[in-house]
Amino acid sequence: MTNTQIVLTVAIIMAATMLTRFISFLVFPAGKETPAFIQYLGKVLPAAAMAMLVIYCFKGVDITSGNHGAPELIAGVAVALMHKWKHSMLLSIGGGTVFYLVLIHLVF
Amino acid sequence: MQKNKLAAAAKAAFPHTIPILTGFLVLGIAYGIYMKALGFSPLVPILISIFVFAGSMQFVAGSVLTAAFAPVSTFLLTLMVNARHMFYGISMLEKYRDLGKKKFPTIFWMCDESFSINVSAEVPEGIDKGWFYFFVSLLDYSYWVTGTILGAILGQFIPFDTTGVDFAMTALFIVILVGQWEKEKSHISTLGGLGISLVCLVIFGADNFIVASMVGIVLFLTLLRRPIERRLEA
Numbered sequence: 001m002t003n004t005q006i007v008l009t010v011a012i013i014m015a016a017t018m019l020t021r022f023i024s025f026l027v028f029p030a031g032k033e034t035p036a037f038i039q040y041l042g043k044v045l046p047a048a049a050m051a052m053l054v055i056y057c058f059k060g061v062d063i064t065s066g067n068h069g070a071p072e073l074i075a076g077v078a079v080a081l082m083h084k085w086k087h088s089m090l091l092s093i094g095g096g097t098v099f100y101l102v103l104i105h106l107v108f
Numbered sequence: 109m110q111k112n113k114l115a116a117a118a119k120a121a122f123p124h125t126i127p128i129l130t131g132f133l134v135l136g137i138a139y140g141i142y143m144k145a146l147g148f149s150p151l152v153p154i155l156i157s158i159f160v161f162a163g164s165m166q167f168v169a170g171s172v173l174t175a176a177f178a179p180v181s182t183f184l185l186t187l188m189v190n191a192r193h194m195f196y197g198i199s200m201l202e203k204y205r206d207l208g209k210k211k212f213p214t215i216f217w218m219c220d221e222s223f224s225i226n227v228s229a230e231v232p233e234g235i236d237k238g239w240f241y242f243f244v245s246l247l248d249y250s251y252w253v254t255g256t257i258l259g260a261i262l263g264q265f266i267p268f269d270t271t272g273v274d275f276a277m278t279a280l281f282i283v284i285l286v287g288q289w290e291k292e293k294s295h296i297s298t299l300g301g302l303g304i305s306l307v308c309l310v311i312f313g314a315d316n317f318i319v320a321s322m323v324g325i326v327l328f329l330t331l332l333r334r335p336i337e338r339r340l341e342a
Contacts (some may be wrong), residue, residue: 005177006152012179013169014159016186017193021218024197025204025211034198041329042195044297044336047288048325049188051301053164054285055321056171057278059314072278079279083286090134096279097272104272 067108075100117239120232125247128221132248136255137262138276139166144263145270146170157256161217161249164284165189167277181319188322196223203227203241210242217245219252294339300328 001009028034058076061069079096086092136157143153148170156166165186172182196218203226207214222245229244231237263270289298304324308317329336 001173001177006173008179009173009177009182010152010156010159010169012182013156013165013172013186016183017160017162017165017190018216020187020190020193021197021215024194025201025215028198028201031202037333039195039198040333040337041326042192042198043340044329045325046192046195047292047297048301048304048329049191050164050281050285050288051298052305052318052321052325053168053189053281054278055302055305055309056168056318057281059309059317072275075275076278076282079282080286083283084290087287089131089283092283093138093276093279096282097276100275100279101272105269 071100071103071108075103113236114239116234117236118243120235121240121243121247124225124229125221125244125251128225128248129251132221132251133255133258135163135280136252136257137259139163140256140259140261141263141266141270142167142259142274142276143170144260144266145273146174148173150260150264153256153260154253157253161219161252162190162193163219163252164281167280170274171277175315178315181316184322185318188318192220193218196220196227199223199227203237207238207241210238214242214245217249219245219248222248293342294336296332296336296339297329300332301325304328 058069058072061072063069075096078099079092082095083089083092139157140150140153143156144150152173153166153170156169160166160169168185168189172178172185197215200218200223204211204214225244225248226241229240231240285298289295292298301321305317305321308321308324311317312320
């Protein structure tokens, strides 16, 4: 990307983020019932969006060549297990990242 | 008088934000280092934290900025990742209604953490509620920006090869997913999101799968509304 494209991309992300924050206050005046379908999406969409983000993180992994995504998968599973076990965000993210670094720099 | 009111509200708000202080500083530092590892000047993550202020999306932004320029897809991706803000907004319509001049910044700083505090906190007697909401939001925002600045500076001095540090984003999202999995009454939405995105990634490839996934997910959730709602109510 050129510098102009970087600035434009950040501006787009800023505008879209602001839209998500302000739109409810603009569209649904206080005191009026929010449509049921919107309330439903509000409850269930965030979970699916987070799942999509996890897949997004693995989009650059090539399972057909190199080490077939083994370090990413192993470290990913390790993070999930670590978090299920200790429930420490810091430990899971910090420990998982260090583990991944060890895998790609020293093991694979 | 006005000054006392502000100080009292700030004092009442601060203790509520202490857990966020540590979390945001650490994550903000990680973000600054992450962006440095992707090759950006320190100014880029700092400006993004100031103007965007949305943790998950900012990590994604790092990845978006290293790919080809794609304005429409970037716009849609941001809407999807930040869609939850719309629902925080719906929950805060009444509380944020009469904030006056404080309304714009308080909504601009609305994030998972400031929402969760402001939606649930019992504002003490005699404290101005509007200013309390404002200071909770401002404090959370300032922790995030401060963390990013520290990380962006620290990133300059890290002597080792930073290839792979970007796995921190993957780890962050997995941690959020696990936490969400343990709390949710029905896993249909999470499983649908995983499955549909994976299928779309295989079919459409890394550069084009996001928009298809989003359409697929909304369709999926619309079609399965009845069974999902039944499980949520159970």
